[in-house]
Amino acid sequence: ASREAVFGACSSLASPPVTCIDGYLGGFAKKILRRPLTTEERALAKAIANSGGSYQTNLAAVLSLHLQSPFFTWRIEIGNDTQSSATDFLLTQYEIASRISYEAADMPPDQALMGAADRGELSDLENVKIHVGRLLKTPYGREKVQNSLMRWSLSDRVANVDSLPAALKQDVDTTGLDEAIMNEARAYVDYMLFTKNASYADLITSKVSFAAHAGLAKIYEHAPVTGAPATFGGRRQGLLMRSAFLGGAGTRTSIIGRGVEFQKHVLCNEIPSPTADIVDLRTQAEFTHDELMFKTNKEAVAYQTKAPVCMGCHSVINPSGFAFENLDPLGRYRTSEAIFDGTTFVRNLPVDAASSVPMGDGKMAPVQDAYDLMSFVAYSPRASACFTRNVYRFIYEKEETEADSCHLAGVHRLVADPKTPLLDGLVEAIAAKSIFIKHVQ
Numbered sequence: 001a002s003r004e005a006v007f008g009a010c011s012s013l014a015s016p017p018v019t020c021i022d023g024y025l026g027g028f029a030k031k032i033l034r035r036p037l038t039t040e041e042r043a044l045a046k047a048i049a050n051s052g053g054s055y056q057t058n059l060a061a062v063l064s065l066h067l068q069s070p071f072f073t074w075r076i077e078i079g080n081d082t083q084s085s086a087t088d089f090l091l092t093q094y095e096i097a098s099r100i101s102y103e104a105a106d107m108p109p110d111q112a113l114m115g116a117a118d119r120g121e122l123s124d125l126e127n128v129k130i131h132v133g134r135l136l137k138t139p140y141g142r143e144k145v146q147n148s149l150m151r152w153s154l155s156d157r158v159a160n161v162d163s164l165p166a167a168l169k170q171d172v173d174t175t176g177l178d179e180a181i182m183n184e185a186r187a188y189v190d191y192m193l194f195t196k197n198a199s200y201a202d203l204i205t206s207k208v209s210f211a212a213h214a215g216l217a218k219i220y221e222h223a224p225v226t227g228a229p230a231t232f233g234g235r236r237q238g239l240l241m242r243s244a245f246l247g248g249a250g251t252r253t254s255i256i257g258r259g260v261e262f263q264k265h266v267l268c269n270e271i272p273s274p275t276a277d278i279v280d281l282r283t284q285a286e287f288t289h290d291e292l293m294f295k296t297n298k299e300a301v302a303y304q305t306k307a308p309v310c311m312g313c314h315s316v317i318n319p320s321g322f323a324f325e326n327l328d329p330l331g332r333y334r335t336s337e338a339i340f341d342g343t344t345f346v347r348n349l350p351v352d353a354a355s356s357v358p359m360g361d362g363k364m365a366p367v368q369d370a371y372d373l374m375s376f377v378a379y380s381p382r383a384s385a386c387f388t389r390n391v392y393r394f395i396y397e398k399e400e401t402e403a404d405s406c407h408l409a410g411v412h413r414l415v416a417d418p419k420t421p422l423l424d425g426l427v428e429a430i431a432a433k434s435i436f437i438k439h440v441q
Contacts, residue, residue: 003056003059006024006028006063007020007023007028008023008024010023011056011059016055018046018049018050020049020055021045021046021049021050021059021062024045024059025045025046029045031108031114032067032069033066033071033072034072034075034094034097034098034109034114035071035092035094035117036094044065045065045066048061048062048065049062077091077095077438078092078095078438079091079092079095087439087440088439088440089437089438090437090438091436091437091438093117093118093120093121093122093123094114094117095438096117096128096436097109097113097114097116097117097122100122100128100132100135100430100431100435103396103430103435104131104132104135104141104430105135105136105140105141105144106143107140110135110138112134113131113135116131123436125431125433128431129427129428132430133423133427136423136426136427137194142190145189145190145193146189146190148391148394148395149193149203149239150185150186150189151390152265152387152390152391152394153242153244154244154245154261154265155181155182155185155186155242155244155245156182156244157244158178158181158182158243159247159248159249160178161174161177161181161247161248161249161329161330162174162175162177162178163249164249164251164329164330165251165340165343165345167340167343168328168330168340168345171218172219172330172332173213173214173215174330175215177213177215180211180213181242181244182244184213184216185239185242185244187210188206188208188239188242189203189239191208191210192206192208192422193422193423194423197421199419199420199422200378200384200387200415200416200418200422201378201379201418202418202422203238204238204239204240204374204378205237205374205375205378206237206238207232207236207237208229208230208231209222209229209230210229210230211224211225211230212224217230218332219243219330219331219332220232220236221233221234221236234333235326235369235371236333236371237371237374238374238378240266240374240377241327241331241371241374242331243330243331244331245261246258246324246327247329248329249329250329251338251340251343252297252300252329253297253321253324253325253327253328253329255297255298255318255321255322255324255325256305256314256318256321258320259316259317259320259322260317260320260321262320262321262324263317263358265386265390266377266383266386266387267359267360267382267383268360268382268389268390269316271313271316271317272313274310274313278309278310281307281309281310282304282307282310285303285304285305285306285307286300286304287304293339293341293346293347294339294347294349295349296325296337296350296351296352297325298322298351301318302318305318316358319355319356319357319358320355320358322353322354322355323353323355323357323367323369323373324353324370325337325351325352325353325369326353326369326370327370335351336348336349336350336351337349337350337351353367353368353369354369355373357373357376359376359380360382363382365380378418379418381416384412384416385408385412385416388408388412388425388429391425391429392408392411392429395429395430404434407429407432407433407434411425411428411429412425
């Protein structure tokens with residue numbers, strides 16, 4: 001059955017005709033190489049198939065030849081003979097089809113895309129956009145979109161929250177919670193983009209939740225989801241206030257870690273790694289153990305990083321991390337911080353998440369907590385531009401260059417518009433004029 005699916009029913013005949021291989025060469029082999037075979041390739045395959053001996057063994061040799069071809073294992077772009085500049089060659093219709101398909105859905109071109117290439121329709125940018133939009137809504141396209149946004153929001157990894165002390169977890173069931181956190185974030189992204197046609201601002205501010213896990217539902221302050229999505233309780237909104245972005249494995253939150261990740265991933269601000277001297281200086285400035293039992297995490301970090309040499313970076317890092325202090329290591333909303341001596345609960349101290357967060361370009365966001373901060377992020381040109389840059393890097397698997405600036409600016413205009421579906425921005429990111437060109441150094 002597998003052989004006939006590849007080579008046709010004639011491949012099972014006792015004496016197949018010499019033309020039996022033709023159906024494969026115009027069908028399955030075209031899928032493998034993602035283009036029609038050349039005259040030489042067809043001649044070689046036909047010679048192998050009809051070389052005598054077992055026909056089925058010969059067919060296996062043909063298939064092995066094509067599955068080992070560089071044109072199958074790599075995406076080779078040769079282009080046609082037309083140059084648009086001294087260094088830019090126009091791609092063939094089939095090379096454009098491969099770019100569209102892999103950039104939109106990480107898969108080979110499907111029948112509709114190959115048909116468009118056969119008809120020469122992929123030199124028109126509007127046709128390209130139609131296929132990109134279609135492929136983004138396929139299962140593979142949806143998964144790529146999810147993966148891109150999960151990576152940007154750091155929702156593709158979770159600390160081992162099950163290791164937290166029972167006194168901190170209280171009555172939250174953490175069995176299987178790490179996986180549930182990631183699955184819920186993935187379901188949220190898929191729902192917002194493909195069901196609600198959400199904008200970037202919607203993604204950052206929606207209170208929709210898919211938490212079916214009892215422990216995660218408790219963290220998000222609603223009953224476990226059994227059908228329709230639920231709504232976050234309290235002051236929580238969007239993708240960046242979910243436990244994947246916030247969770248940690250310690251009894252104290254990672255103010256510095258949260259602050260660095262926010263500045264780097266959400267605002268694209270460079271935060272240099274501290275030198276050994278600065279790390280030593282911070283360590284020497286720590287509160288004693290007994291003092292720490294009476295200090296909030298915010299007070300401890302502020303004290304530890306108060307030296308001028310530290311504040312060169314921590315004046316940006318600390319305020320960003322402070323804004324998230326109303327969310328504990330599980331990502332659960334809190335108004336007081338539980339202080340632990342090891343795994344032993346000591347006392348509660350009031351939480352102060354108020355801060356003035358540097359948003360880049362000299363702009364500050366005065367906030368009472370992370371909820372306020374996300375409201376700034378949703379409409380911040382700096383944040384939406386950073387999101388655009390991160391998605392571009394995920395799609396193209398490379399960093400942007402100066403030559404990409406006009407393209408990125410066009411994508412950013414769509415992403416930053418609170419009335420434009422984010423999918424439109426993703427289509428624009430892929431369906432650019434550069435999709436037609438092979439640049440040769």
